[in-house]
Amino acid sequence: MRHVNLSKQHPTAYKSVMALSQEADEAVARAGLEPRLGELVKIRVSQLNGCAFCLRMHTRDAIAKGETSDRLAVVAAWWESQYFTEQEQSALALAEEVTRLSVPERGEWDNGSLNDEQVSAISWLAIAMNAWNRIAVRSHYPVAP
Template structure:
């Protein structure tokens, strides 16, 4: 399967991607644990059906030390015993922030309060920004039908 459009090769697309990738690097330098950020990226990408991003972030998470057990259970995190309460709060916020059209008002006060219980203001800012950013990447890749499976770690460094 080929993508509909080589967004990265187009001058406008390349410039856009440069800024998105730059924004993602800011999040890596935040106080939010890298493992949490990768879990969030994987879960949003699963919900949005972005094979390219699921491929990318599972590989990046594995390189960062994430276990295959946890990676295999992200889609069913509610039923899994391998995630911390803080990670569960981040995954719930991710799901609600990704499926904003499914509930009037978007993220519930309960989900927000639970996340705020586990993360300080800087971490919450990184978490919310990360959720928004991965959703932007997901939408771009789904629209152009960017296939998953051949991502090579380090490509965007």
């Protein structure tokens, strides 16, 4: 299978996704959500999409923002651990719903711990991260030690 670096072939489209991603990050901050939570959402979405490039990048970013190795080790099974707050659990469940596009909507994340602005911010963050995962996987970005 032939891989094409999408960012090099269509740099304007790539820059548009970059702008979307930056706006989603800013929406998370404006909504009063912790930067570490944003990284957890990016990591979980990347796990679901199988994007090694984004997993490595956002794991490093999460560590730089103070995330612990224990929490990172269990984020793939967040619902089974006691490491995450109610708000973090809601955000991760919402990000999974956005990524998987479950129909009908499950709404398991809707426990009142996220306000409307935060729901929108996490949704946009997951949408942007899904775009990045698809760009990285489709472009076959190298991930080597």
